[in-house]
Amino acid sequence: MGYNLFTLTFFLPNLHFWSSSLGKGSIIFMGIGMVFFGISDVRRRYVSLIIGAVITYHVRPHVMLVILVSAAMGFIFSSRGVSVAVRVTFLLGAAVAFFFIYRDVLSLVGIDEEQFLTQGLDMSGRASKLTKAASGVDITQYSLPMQLFTFMYRPLFVDAPGVLGLIVSFENVFYVIMSWKVVGNLRGLRFLLTGNFLVKSAFLSLMTISLALAQIAGNLGLAMRQKSQVMILLMFVVLAFLDTQRQQLWRAQQLQRLRAERLKKGSVPSST
Numbered sequence: 179m180g181y182n183l184f185t186l187t188f189f190l191p192n193l194h195f196w197s198s199s200l201g202k203g204s205i206i207f208m209g210i211g212m213v214f215f216g217i218s219d220v221r222r223r224y225v226s227l228i229i230g231a232v233i234t235y236h237v238r239p240h241v242m243l244v245i246l247v248s249a250a251m252g253f254i255f256s257s258r259g260v261s262v263a264v265r266v267t268f269l270l271g272a273a274v275a276f277f278f279i280y281r282d283v284l285s286l287v288g289i290d291e292e293q294f295l296t297q298g299l300d301m302s303g304r305a306s307k308l309t310k311a312a313s314g315v316d317i318t319q320y321s322l323p324m325q326l327f328t329f330m331y332r333p334l335f336v337d338a339p340g341v342l343g344l345i346v347s348f349e350n351v352f353y354v355i356m357s358w359k360v361v362g363n364l365r366g367l368r369f370l371l372t373g374n375f376l377v378k379s380a381f382l383s384l385m386t387i388s389l390a391l392a393q394i395a396g397n398l399g400l401a402m403r404q405k406s407q408v409m410i411l412l413m414f415v416v417l418a419f420l421d422t423q424r425q426q427l428w429r430a431q432q433l434q435r436l437r438a439e440r441l442k443k444g445s446v447p448s449s450t
Contacts, residue, residue, distance in 0.1 A: 192346045196406035208234035252379030329392035384411040
């Protein structure tokens with residue numbers, strides 16, 4: 179439609195209201211941003227990666243654990259944009275970090291190791307308490323996909339808690355449209371499977387963190403605040419996909435223009 183989607187991303191109200199607030203939301207937003215800024219070029223930005231990881235770990239250790247695993251999977255299942263040496267170094271570092279922090283993470287979120295192995299990060303007990311609030315939604319009765327949808331895309335006008343909820347509803351509709359741009363066609367799904375390590379790491383982190391936080395987002399007000407930590411990852415994936423599509427279109431247009439010029443000069447037979 180002629181709008182600069184990258185610039186528009188920085189005016190999404192809920193996303194940047196909480197990322198500039200005086201609280202854990204803004205700190206974790208900065209930490210996650212520094213982690214992915216560092217991952218994008220590990221050799222030159224390892225200091226940013228380490229500082230961001232420490233910040234994220236001390237604010238929300240379970241989020242850091244999920245990002246660590248997701249980033250490792252992104253490096254494992256992608257060979258684009260990263261050398262073998264960097265990949266091996268990062269995976270070794272991630273394995274060592276995982277070994278040292280995962281027990282601390284489980285103890286901090288109140289889950290023992292046996293429970294984690296059998297049930298994962300199940301926080302439905304806390305979710306049931308949060309549903310008693312005025313903006314509560316009893317997600318304990320929802321299926322896992324519905325819990326995820328509630329966390330990422332609600333409220334949607336009909337269940338908006340107050341004026342802020344109405345404002346956020348416009349933003350959530352925008353998120354739904356942008357998500358459909360990627361998952362609603364084969365090109366988008368192929369991009370998620372064949373994208374570089376940064377795209378895969380961002381997408382896996384988005385989904386796994388959202389699944390973990392969705393289990394405690396029984397309160398829509400809390401969900402609006404918590405999801406601001408990770409929805410920037412959704413916009414990164416969407417922007418990367420649309421930029422790739424634009425580059426492919428530009429290359430096709432350039433190739434068509436060169437062929438037309440050659441045909442006009444008579445250097446290429448018209449049958450080709």
